[in-house]
Amino acid sequence: MSVDTALIDWVEEAMAPIGQVRFRRMMGGATLYLGGTVFAIVLDDALWFKSDAVADATWDAAGCERFTYARKDGTTATMNYRRAPDDVLDDGDAMREWGALALEAGRRAPVKRKRAK
Structure with missing residues (x-):
């Protein structure tokens, strides 16, 4: 697998009015x-x-599938991510709308604390 840097560049460009993407x-x-x-x-x-x-x-209303992956034991697991709607790939306004929804979900997520050694 490799990272699609062009896609990341597009996300950075489209989300710039909201803030800097890293x-x-x-x-x-x-x-x-x-x-x-x-x-x-x-x-x-x-x-x-x-x-x-x-x-x-x-x-769900937009038909965005959940992120799933296969575990080593053969079961399927999910994570709290949804596939981006197709329109975000070429519409900056759509990217910001869906990105803002995702950003709010990220802000509501509990903060993971590092374990003490």
């Missing part, structure tokens, strides 16, 4: 942050926005 590479993809808050991930050529119980109904 990313960190992770296991064949990238985690995207805005103002220090995780709001999306990019895996291969797909953009996945952060979601939560508050935002799920909006994602």
Whole structure:
């Protein structure tokens, strides 16, 4: 797997009116942050926005599938991310609308604390 840097560049450009997007590479993809808050991930050529119980109904209404992956034991797991609607790939207003929804979900997520050594 590789990171689609053109997609990340587009997210950065489209979200610029809201704030600066930063990313960190992770296991064949990238985690995207805005103002220090995780709001999306990019895996291969797909953009996945952060979601939560508050935002799920909006994602469901738009038909945005949940992020799933296969575990080593053969079961399927999900994460609180939704596949971005197709229109965000070429419409900055749509990117900001859906990105803002994801950013709010990210802000509502509990902060993970580092374990003491």
